[in-house]
Amino acid sequence: DAGITQSPRHKVTETGTPVTLRCHQTENHRYMYWYRQDPGHGLRLIHYSYGVKDTDKGEVSDGYSVSRSKTEDFLLTLESATSSQTSVYFCAISESPRAGQGKASEQYFGPGTRLTVT
Amino acid sequence: AQTVTQSQPEMSVQEAETVTLSCTYDTSESDYYLFWYKQPPSRQMILVIRQEAYKQQNATENRFSVNFQKAAKSFSLKISDSQLGDAAMYFCAHRRGAGGTSYGKLTFGQGTILTVHP
Numbered sequence: 514d515a516g517i518t519q520s521p522r523h524k525v526t527e528t529g530t531p532v533t534l535r536c537h538q539t540e541n542h543r544y545m546y547w548y549r550q551d552p553g554h555g556l557r558l559i560h561y562s563y564g565v566k567d568t569d570k571g572e573v574s575d576g577y578s579v580s581r582s583k584t585e586d587f588l589l590t591l592e593s594a595t596s597s598q599t600s601v602y603f604c605a606i607s608e609s610p611r612a613g614q615g616k617a618s619e620q621y622f623g624p625g626t627r628l629t630v631t
Numbered sequence: 632a633q634t635v636t637q638s639q640p641e642m643s644v645q646e647a648e649t650v651t652l653s654c655t656y657d658t659s660e661s662d663y664y665l666f667w668y669k670q671p672p673s674r675q676m677i678l679v680i681r682q683e684a685y686k687q688q689n690a691t692e693n694r695f696s697v698n699f700q701k702a703a704k705s706f707s708l709k710i711s712d713s714q715l716g717d718a719a720m721y722f723c724a725h726r727r728g729a730g731g732t733s734y735g736k737l738t739f740g741q742g743t744i745l746t747v748h749p
Contacts, residue, residue, distance in 0.1 A: 553741055558736055558738075601674065605737075619678060620678075625674045
């Protein structure tokens with residue numbers, strides 16, 4: 514299994530509070546992603562990173578920010594949590610295309626974080 | 632933008648029988664990858680099978696095979712000799728083939744819940 518951990522695994526928070534989710538990898542992969550999973554929507558991309566300090570928005574980025582100060586860590590922050598952000602959050606990683614298309618085409622997922630905003 | 636559609640919210644199959652899960656996608660690109668992911672109750676995302684768009688041959692992995700119809704933009708998953716352990720949510724996903732900063736971003740379908748009856 515790819516070395517990806519997410520913390521916390523579960524969190525309950527109140528509306529209006531800031532929340533930070535952490536993704537940590539030991540694979541030294543260049544690319545990292547944050548997705549959210551909601552019933553009827555599958556997984557949707559929030560933000561992604563293509564290198565240290567290099568990030569960009571995904572499909573559902575409103576209300577979220579990210580930071581990547583080192584290769585192994587990718588943080589997702591909800592500045593002021595809302596009930597609509599109650600979801601399961603997944604981090605994922607993938608190698609650079611230079612590694613070869615066969616290996617590089619796979620994306621490895623962390624175990625997920627269940628966030629409830631009350 | 633790419634879209635992926637799974638029109639079967641739920642499917643069921645008898646143990647040892649065969650079941651096919653449907654997926655259609657829309658993309659304007661010629662170079663891309665398609666995936667099927669399995670998500671058991673543990674919530675872990677597990678890659679089941681991968682198809683490169685430039686390959687005409689359908690991918691197979693043991694009891695899992697795909698029917699890739701590029702012109703029709705269809706990508707179905709066939710599970711043969713179904714086992715109780717196959718019960719899970721299954722997601723179809725699309726990824727662009729090009730590298731660059733947006734490399735690896737996955738677009739998921741809504742998911743299909745597969746129930747296996749003993």
